[in-house]
Amino acid sequence: MSLAATVAIAVWVMLPAYVPNNVAVVAGGGRPIDGGRTWGDKRLLGDGKTWRGTLAGTLAGIALAAVLNAINPGATDFLGVALPTFPPAAMVALAFGAMLGDILASFLKRRTGRQRGAAFPLVDQLDFVVVALALTAVAAPAWFADTFTLDVVVAILVITPLLHVLTNAIAYLLGLKDEPW
Ligand code: CTP
Numbered sequence: 001m002s003l004a005a006t007v008a009i010a011v012w013v014m015l016p017a018y019v020p021n022n023v024a025v026v027a028g029g030g031r032p033i034d035g036g037r038t039w040g041d042k043r044l045l046g047d048g049k050t051w052r053g054t055l056a057g058t059l060a061g062i063a064l065a066a067v068l069n070a071i072n073p074g075a076t077d078f079l080g081v082a083l084p085t086f087p088p089a090a091m092v093a094l095a096f097g098a099m100l101g102d103i104l105a106s107f108l109k110r111r112t113g114r115q116r117g118a119a120f121p122l123v124d125q126l127d128f129v130v131v132a133l134a135l136t137a138v139a140a141p142a143w144f145a146d147t148f149t150l151d152v153v154v155a156i157l158v159i160t161p162l163l164h165v166l167t168n169a170i171a172y173l174l175g176l177k178d179e180p181w
């Protein structure tokens, strides 16, 4: 497979996992998931992880996967690349897994004494990828094995931090995010 095809597939399959965090930034707010609870003198998750953001982000990721399926004529040929279509289990696992990864990262941040909004390099950029892939591997194992070949996974691990830094910088410049990470 050509490098361009590998990159195209990597971005395509990860779009339903990329979008949830960005939608949560715009749609988030309201009641925090941890309900304000603390463990020791620190919050469990913090005010940055809300029910509304999590639900909106997950639904947006699922909806995007459905749109991608609708515009992709199947595993035949799209712009010269055979792009995969998403089975329902993978749609949910990619979208919800991305949100769950971000939530687990906040748990780790609070445990390690990081305040809400503090940067946690590499964890910030890859938390959602690791959990989205892990959940997809469990929810849709056959599709996962076919889709996430080693070259695609390597492409995802290289491209995701770059895209993450870029989109967060844009969200920061637009005033949507308090910090550029
Ligand atoms: N957000 C949300 N629910 C989520 C994730 C994000 O409501 N599950 C919203 C919150 O308004 C949050 C913003 O998106 O403040 C930015 O997300 P993020 O950078 O992940 O949260 P932080 O506020 O930086 O908090 P943390 O340090 O816990 O990551």
Ligand code: K
Pocket (backbone or CB within 6 Å): 102, 105, 124
């Ligand atoms: K985050």
Ligand code: MG
Pocket (backbone or CB within 6 Å): 117, 118, 179, 181
């Ligand atoms: Mg943040």
